[in-house]
Amino acid sequence: MTNILLAQEELLDRSKPPVPGPPKDVQFPDYFDTTLPGGINVLVIENNKIPAVSVRLVFKNAGSYYDNGKYGLASLTAELLTKGTKNRSATQIAEEIDFIGGNLNSGSDWDGSYVSLSLLKKHLNIGIDVLADVVLNPVFSEDEISRVKEQRLSSILQGKDDAGNLTDKMFNKVLFGNHPYAFPAEGTEESINSMTRGDYEDFYKSHYLPQSLILAFVGNITKEEAIMIVNDRFSNWSGTPQENSDVKVYLIDDRKPNSVDIVNKPGAVQSNLRVGHIGISRNNPDFIAVTVMNTILGGYFGSRINYNLREKHGYTYGARSGFNTKIYPGDFSVDADVRNEVTDTSVSLIIEELNRIIKEEVTDEEFQTVKNYLTGVFPLQLETANAVASRVINLKLYNLPRDYYNSYISSINGLTKQDILNAAKKYIHPDKLFIVISGDAKAIEEKMKKFGPVKVYDPDGKEIGGN
């Protein structure tokens, strides 16, 4: 044995990478999908690898988009669900869930509100008792409301020293104008202070409805068990769906581009920057072409933007670009933290890359690399039951076809370089950029003027200078 191995080592040619074996077939896992008479959409993603179960509830049309001027309402309503019911106090809920080593969380984003439970299978019945109670019987007590409000106000305060948080808030504000996405989902000091118990109760009554519910069971559980649980706990639940309010979708041309907005953070040793414009919605038919194009541009470690700013120039620990896709078009942006002295140079390099991607076809080498990358990591992204469940839930939330992920790999492989160029031309607009930075205005303001009129704000978003 030893001799054979030594002989192998001598013959081993290290100058070329080994040839891969034949690729294995990748299948998106099968799942169960049904809508019950009461309107609840039940999904079961069974996977018996570990003796654990997650139960994930998604309420569509219940996200921050529906705050209707009361910024933070969706988010606080979701948070309050686990803070007391007709049957249990907040402390009892925490005790029961912590005792079985489980996790019970609730929250919201722009597109929906969420409640999720994860635990070992052997504790499922106890967990479901609590879960059903918080979803069906929340009481929104004044005492808990005052706690949650005070916590939220402190979080907002804390965010005023967080570079990324300051940039995000300003970026959304200048980019989205009067659209709901312009306002912070966590709320503002003013909006949080003005909300009353009735607001939470109303939001709950009108947005937490069986007709809007996607209820996914994930892991060590069969569809029979899942259906039994739903029939047992949620079958008597009814609600009246409300009409969705009209939605204005803002187009790029609605906004005035080529401005620079700096949130001043005196003494900051880095600039946190975001450069971008309006992007696309999740169900945009060009989504996959846009994904491939963006990956080449700034979507993975080997991307043009990261290579240029990090590996070539050493300006940053990492730079990336991305389309933030939601039900309505979100933003496209490039972001990076760079040291003060190279803030303007970094923005110039980013703009150069944006211009390059819309003018020239990508190279064969980078196109093939990214195709391989995206199709290769696909099975990695399906390793856990929860990762699969997130994708299945998104299919339902964004009304994508059931076979979307079955044809995902072939959709990527079917793209041409012309498709990538077309996607770039259509969705990247280097001439219409919003540039937002949080950093030390004194150190960077002057040099940023070459990109457009500069405005400087304090951490509260109040304008304090500029030209």
Added chain:
Amino acid sequence: MFITTSGSKSQTSKIEFEEFDLNNGLHVILHKDNTNPIVSIDVWYHVGSKDEDPGRTGFAHLFEHMMFQGSQNIGKAEHFSYVQKAGGTVNGTTNQDRTNYFETVPSNQLELLLWLESDRMSTLQVTQDNFDNQREVVKEEKRQRYDNVPYGSRWGEMMKRVFKNETYEWIPIGSMDDLNSADLGYAQDFYRKYYSPDNAVVVLSGDIEYSNAKELVTKYFSGLKPAGTKKRKYPEIKFNKGEMKDIVYDNIQLPAVYIAYKIPGTTSKEIHSLELLSMILGDGRSSRLYRDIVYDRKSAKSTGSFVWDNELGGLFIVYATGFKNTNLDSLEANITDIVNSLENTEVTEKELEKAKNSVENDITGSMQTVLGKADALANYWTYFKDTNRINSAADDFLKVSSKDMIAAAKKYLSRDNRVVLLYEPKPVK
């Protein structure tokens, strides 16, 4: 509440593995899991920031960056591009005790990983240009993750005091001055000393067949030369050196308190008791700290407690973030009373069972991915030289009694064995 308890045997499933040594001292662990057509490699070098010399802090981590800058047959940045072109993910991390490198790829690409990892284990090529480039990248990493972040200095400030003039005095990111003065010669020397098969473990986890994997690892790694570096002697960690308390002024809006009690290392018998104590104290909304200072008194916005264990000695950390007007001295006094309650009042059976259930849930969850399992296997080999501990980890917790926990609390959670840092907003000029 009626719950059938699991007694002293956990229900976490057994992880099968095979392991062997190559003649050059490389330890190899193989774990087969054919559920998904993917495989991870996880290479742990037993070197971390505790092996740096004073004046050379941050070096182990800076060196981790150099490992992606090319070796004899792989050019700058090609390590990333080979893996990504194969449809894989790749990264590395550095802590106080070890540096690890890991990739996950579709399983037909296994051999590529062995080629890449064996090439840089034997022939890393460190050039001045690449060294200078990565030094700048690491300086930006330090700014982004520590210097420009509210409370970002807390662990560095903490270690500096808890381990004053001892091993672990600094954190892996190091100091700006040392990064600026880092030189190429030291990097080459560091590589020769620590980056060798006799200071490493290679784990393959995922869609493999044992005989084939064994053959392939042998093919790529058996020809590499051991360094034979003598194991460094680390000075003994001393406890109960007296309480130290300082105020740090930072760019923050809310005051915060961080308390660290000094505890023994990863392999110590008391570590499980300390872990369980930290959970009873500060894990979740039913924990003693949360119930008291956040829920009842409303004197803190958030709180928590956790064990930060290093190989030779670590920290039992208790922290709380106040509200704008919170008085930190009284918050700290409240927290201290609650910590002291652990040794004075009984840990209830219910609290103990809750903590054990939580551990079981966490361990089960961490075994969901092939990379998660690879990391656990590498960990038990590196620090315990007993890989099979992966299968007794949960039971080790279940065996702990409330008496063990009180003993550990009495021994380590005392005033003269701790450092207190009070973070206050910088006064307005």
